[in-house]
Amino acid sequence: MLQNFNLERFVISLIVTVCSITLHEFGHAFSADRLGDDTPRKDQRINLWPDKHFDPLGFFMIVFTSIAGRGIGWGKPVMVNPRNFRNPKRDMIIVTVCGPLMNLLLALVFGLAIRLIGLTGHDPMLFRESGALTTFGQFMESFLLINLGLMFFNLIPVPPLDGSKIFAGLAHANLAWKYEKFMSMYGTMILMVLIVTRSTSYIIGPAIVRAATAISGLDFS
Numbered sequence: 487m488l489q490n491f492n493l494e495r496f497v498i499s500l501i502v503t504v505c506s507i508t509l510h511e512f513g514h515a516f517s518a519d520r521l522g523d524d525t526p527r528k529d530q531r532i533n534l535w536p537d538k539h540f541d542p543l544g545f546f547m548i549v550f551t552s553i554a555g556r557g558i559g560w561g562k563p564v565m566v567n568p569r570n571f572r573n574p575k576r577d578m579i580i581v582t583v584c585g586p587l588m589n590l591l592l593a594l595v596f597g598l599a600i601r602l603i604g605l606t607g608h609d610p611m612l613f614r615e616s617g618a619l620t621t622f623g624q625f626m627e628s629f630l631l632i633n634l635g636l637m638f639f640n641l642i643p644v645p646p647l648d649g650s651k652i653f654a655g656l657a658h659a660n661l662a663w664k665y666e667k668f669m670s671m672y673g674t675m676i677l678m679v680l681i682v683t684r685s686t687s688y689i690i691g692p693a694i695v696r697a698a699t700a701i702s703g704l705d706f707s
Contacts, residue, residue, distance in 0.1 A: 513588030523570035597701030638690035645673035
């Protein structure tokens with residue numbers, strides 16, 4: 487990994503991942519606050535400063551994976567109290583969805599910017615003569631791909647990812663109970679196996695490529 491280390495790519499990936507995870511957690515906190523739960527506000531999570539959403543182990547993972555140019559990690563979970571919601575089940579689903587939704591919005595902003603630059607007749611990624619991306623191009627590409635990666639990764643229905651809460655909230659009560667019981671015993675193990683074997687790449691990789699191509703108009707296959 488170190489033989490292919492690129493300092494510029496590492497710094498860009500690190501910055502983009504930290505910003506993206508910060509906005510992901512902010513999405514959870516802001517939506518919970520708007521729906522009536524002041525717990526995130528008391529915890530100072532209605533804030534765009536990365537240190538407010540900092541998790542030591544998650545940040546270590548961001549740094550480690552950014553060496554490969556594609557940062558992944560996690561922030562400090564946003565604590566909410568569903569009893570403060572008018573409709574706890576519905577509002578909890580909304581709060582959970584707003585994290586991945588924030589990543590989708592970021593991917594749309596930068597992906598559509600790439601498409602618009604291309605429509606003006608300019609090179610949307612500003613390639614250098616050597617064929618490598620400029621720093622600007624790397625930022626644009628990273629914001630698009632990393633945010634799509636974070637969105638699809640978090641939608642995997644395995645705890646503690648957002649997808650598990652969404653699935654449990656939408657499923658029939660009996661199925662949700664069985665699912666949560668099973669995942670309480672095996673969820674962490676399943677997630678670790680998916681990460682260690684890099685199975686997540688096979689699960690969400692094609693979706694990332696198709697979404698990035700559809701949004702930006704570039705071929706990422």
